[in-house]
Structures are given as C-alpha cells and as structure tokens.
Amino acid sequence: MRLEVLLFAEARERAGTDRLAIELPDEPAPTAGAVLETLARQPELAELVPRCRLAVAHRLAAGSDPVQPGDELALIPPVGGG
C-alpha cells in the first residue's frame, strides 16, 4: 500500500520535501504506529520521528489506529504555536 505523509517544520527541513511517499504491506493492515516506524527508517528523519506523532485526517492518532488508503497523514513534530 502506497501512502503519502505530509511533512512540516523540522521534519520538512530534514527530509527536504513537504511530502514523503512510503510503502507498507497490505497485510497486516497498516496502523499509525507502522507508518511512524517506516518514517523512522528514513535516515534524515530517524532522530526526529521518535519525538513526533502521526496525524490521520487532522487528528492525532494512537499507534494502533488503522490507516486507510486515502487518509490524509501528517508527521507532527513537537508543536510550538502561540
């Protein structure tokens, strides 16, 4: 299953792109945790991903939350608004 993850802030800077395509097996059904693990294997993101959360459809996801093709995914580094 091909998924696209939006990258922001430090993640975007480190990866050099604002979106990253990743491949996950169709079985077992992918989860947010699996997406994060895959992102953590990107060398330029390995150090940052453990400090990040994954957003699915504009909501922070728990590791076990399922991910469907077509869901909007985003890597959320520690926030700093306000």
Place this chain on the structure above:
Amino acid sequence: MDDGPSERCWVHIGPEPIDAAGLLARVADRDAGAQVLFTGTVRARTGGRAVRHLEYEAYVPMAQAQCREIAEASCARHGACRMAIAHRTGRLAIGEIAVAIAVSAPHRAEAYAASREAIEALKHEVAIWKREVFTDGSRWVYGCGS
C-alpha cells in the same frame, strides 16, 4: 481559511497581521459583561540571544479544527459567551502579534478562566511550529514556555 458563520467561536490562521481590536469586536454579546483579550507578541530576546524575527508554520486544516475545538470546549466549560482565536503564520518581526484570543462572558471570572485555558491548550496541542531566527543561526522552538 476562516471558520464559517459560527455562532459562538471564530478561528482564523493565516499570514495576515492580526487585528486585535477587530477580534474583540467579534465576541461582542448582549449577555456578556466582561471581555478579555490575550495577545502573544514576538520578544526581542530569548535565551539571552537577540532575535531577528520568528517564523510560524501551520498545518492549517488541522490547526483550524483544533483551535475550534479548544474554543468550543473553553466556552462550554466556563460558561463564556463567545471566543475568537487568531494565529499568524509566516515571518513576524519583534513586537508583532503572533496569536490573539478574545473571549466574552457574563462575568470576568469566566472570561479570564476561558482565556487562560484556551492559550494553554493552544500552546500544548495545536499543529503550529515556531522557528526563531538569530543573526548567527536559527532553531525550531519546542515546548510551551510560560
């Protein structure tokens, strides 16, 4: 992207300068006897270093939804009448307003409490990132400060 015609809460995240007085006008309500306006501005120095400017980046649709939820929850929990939240993105100079929260409530206790709760929630949760730019480098800033 603005919220639509909302009855109680209004949120805007974008690069335009924030009109704090306008934000206060948005929460006018016949049932409100108190209004509180919070503005967060860019300081000249941080951690002993002189700041040239700040840059804010937002995941706008998510941040918009989060701010709306925060505003609705703060108003409901404290019995406030209306809340308006604005957060600026892009490059901000010293002294410019980065975030503003206006709230109206029947009495000042509710207004202060709702305002405080909303800014704390925003700083802890909302998908917005801040980068400090100095003369000799830059860094992404994590954490909520005080």
